[in-house]
Amino acid sequence: MLIMFFSVVIPTYNRLPILEKCVRAIAHQRWHPDLGIRGYEVIIVDDGSTDKTVEWLKEHRHEFPCVQWLQQEHLGPAAARNLGIQGAKGDWIIFIDSDLVVTSTFLEAHARCLMREQKRLGIEDVTQVPAFSYGRVINTCNFADPTSERYKMTDFSAAYFATGNVAIARHWLEKAGLFDTQFQLYGWEDLELGVRLKKLGLRLLKCPEAVGYHWHPPFSLSQVPALIQKEIERGRMGVLFYKKHPIWEVKLMIQMTPFHYLLWAILSLGGLLNEKTLAPLLQWLINIDRPQDALEVARIFLNWYNVQAVYAAYQNEIKNEIKNVM
Incomplete structure (x- = not known):
């Protein structure tokens, strides 16, 4: 049986309205008791926000006991994710973005996907399974009810490693060298790490059951x-x-x-x-x-x-x- 403790790392920068929905969704997870998940934590890494993100987290700390937060100057998502990894307790890291709203069985879906691969390979220590699970990301403009959006062809992604919705053993992140903090501007820090993970021989496991709804405001x-x-x-x-x-x-x-x-x-x-x-x-x-x-x-x-x-x-x-x- 898998014995897994997840650390969900969420970098954020001035996204408080949608972050509230993100936190409420990830903080209310359920899974089958025989699956082997022994718990999880949520680590919000505030990347120098000016919209009172940390104040909101402090006000609601009793509502979300699994949630903690770390703070840094505005150094970008690569540095924020590295800080989250360093502060994490879990052997498994899940990355999601702070504008992603997940379903209540999100963690269970990732765990089941990884368990199938462990069984297929016959590896006793699941953290040594050379693979990571990549969930489905559905784009939506519906702020009131993000999870009502249906999957569209434009939601397809051919990316090998993208941090919008991915679960990976901490062991592999450390072996690859974590995120490169030279990527301080927008883009590529996750795909660059993906190149290094691919060199280590990791397999991408598509996990469409682990659904995240990526909200963005309607274009104007x-x-x-x-x-x-x-x-x-x-x-x-x-x-x-x-x-x-x-x-x-x-x-x-x-x-x-x-x-x-x-x-x-x-x-x-x-x-x-x-x-x-x-x-x-x-x-x-x-x-x-x-x-x-x-x-x-x-x-x-x-x-x-x-x-x-x-x-x-x-x-x-x-x-x-x-x-x-x-």
């Missing part, structure tokens, strides 16, 4: 500047990712190929289709209650910003290397 034009900034940051962090792992697989992930450059250059008409020229169409889609379609259209220029940022950051790296040599 006011979000566009922040979304553009994220794409620029993602491009810069993508080059850091490639610098650490200069392989074709990473090039494809970060869109640093001639194909991606030409694709988004053509689709955006060389940048002519941008946040300004497409604003009337986006607003019209929003007005007829199709914000998700508006977001998909916006990806035309968002991806163009990302690809340009990737190439600009890469060219800057080359220039710096030449200066260092000289």
Whole structure:
């Protein structure tokens, strides 16, 4: 029988309204008594929030006895997750995002998935099973009732290791070297760790029964500047990712190929289709209650910003290397 104690690590930064729903969901888990789960803890890592996140956690500490929190300056999700791992008591770490609302059998689903793999391999110590379970993430704009959303084709993810909903033995995280805290801007810190985990031979176990509902506000034009900034940051962090792992697989992930450059250059008409020229169409889609379609259209220029940022950051790296040599 599996004997498992889970530590659920949740980094957060200024997401208090949805964090409340996240905490209430993860703090009320149930599982079959014969399954072998002996308990769990929830570790909220506040990454320098200014929205009174910690004050809310203190006010509700008696309501959620399994929840504790750690604080750090605003250093990014990689550093926050590492801090959570260091403060965790469990041999099993589950990562979810602070805007994810899970079902009441979330932990049980991950445990059952890992138990099946242990049985298949015949390994006595479950923490030594070279695998991790990756749950289903369903995107939703429904704040009132996030779990009412159905799975959509656009929710599919081909990522090998993403921290939105994943359970992994602490042993493997430590062996891989935890998250790289150089990734302070938006993007890639989890997939970069995934490359190192893959080198260790870990197998990805799809676990669709472990469902998390990823809430985000309906798309609006006011979000566009922040979304553009994220794409620029993602491009810069993508080059850091490639610098650490200069392989074709990473090039494809970060869109640093001639194909991606030409694709988004053509689709955006060389940048002519941008946040300004497409604003009337986006607003019209929003007005007829199709914000998700508006977001998909916006990806035309968002991806163009990302690809340009990737190439600009890469060219800057080359220039710096030449200066260092000289």
